[in-house]
Amino acid sequence: METIEAIKTRRSIRTFSDEMIPEEQLTQILTCGMYAPSAGNQQPWQFILIQDKQVLRKIPDIHEHAHMMSMASAGILVCIDSSLEKHKNMAVQDCSAATQNILLAAHALGIGSCWLGVYPREKRMTELRKMLRIPDSIIPFSLIALGIYSEKKEQVERFNIQRIHTEIWGQH
Numbered sequence: 001m002e003t004i005e006a007i008k009t010r011r012s013i014r015t016f017s018d019e020m021i022p023e024e025q026l027t028q029i030l031t032c033g034m035y036a037p038s039a040g041n042q043q044p045w046q047f048i049l050i051q052d053k054q055v056l057r058k059i060p061d062i063h064e065h066a067h068m069m070s071m072a073s074a075g076i077l078v079c080i081d082s083s084l085e086k087h088k089n090m091a092v093q094d095c096s097a098a099t100q101n102i103l104l105a106a107h108a109l110g111i112g113s114c115w116l117g118v119y120p121r122e123k124r125m126t127e128l129r130k131m132l133r134i135p136d137s138i139i140p141f142s143l144i145a146l147g148i149y150s151e152k153k154e155q156v157e158r159f160n161i162q163r164i165h166t167e168i169w170g171q172h
């Protein structure tokens with residue numbers, strides 16, 4: 001899929017079929033996460049790939065907006081590894097870029113995805129840490145539901161000239 005088309009047609013998918021995602025596609029998606037830009041190329045991420053259905057089904061109990069996880073074929077928890085952070089407080093931006101790369105890679109492969117916010121919600125972070133045995137130095141950042149589409153969403157128009165300021169604020 002061409003890049004501009006992938007960006008404009010990606011939507012959050014929240015219903016999935018039972019079909020599994022092939023391992024090589026999951027590896028490709030994770031690889032794209034690692035190709036994200038990061039401050040000083042610090043790459044402060046770690047990824048937890050979750051395919052255990054029992055674990056996926058438990059996630060809605062700890063994240064109130066994650067009902068789709070019980071249907072997902074896989075989940076990726078993007079984490080900040082503070083020990084890899086060379087540029088203070090930039091890791092949030094780095095891991096956001098990695099998350100978006102993952103969503104776009106999945107979409108390009110015909111796989112549906114949805115970004116679920118974790119950081120900075122303490123309860124979600126604590127419970128995910130507990131469930132996935134994540135050490136204290138690692139910060140659970142975002143959770144991505146992945147699965148084969150069982151809904152098709154239309155492209156929406158989002159261009160808004162009012163949000164573009166030409167040269168100075170307020171000049172459109």
Ligand SMILES: Cc1cc2nc3c(=O)[nH]c(=O)nc-3n(C[C@H](O)[C@H](O)[C@H](O)COP(=O)(O)O)c2cc1C
Nearest residue numbers: 010011012013014064065066114115116117118153
């Ligand atoms: C930081 C962040 C947190 C989000 N958290 C959730 C969430 O907890 N549950 C959910 O269903 N969608 C979540 N989303 C997805 C948004 O609802 C979605 O991106 C937005 O409605 C725009 O729709 P689109 O992704 O189809 O373009 C989140 C998105 C972002 C960027």
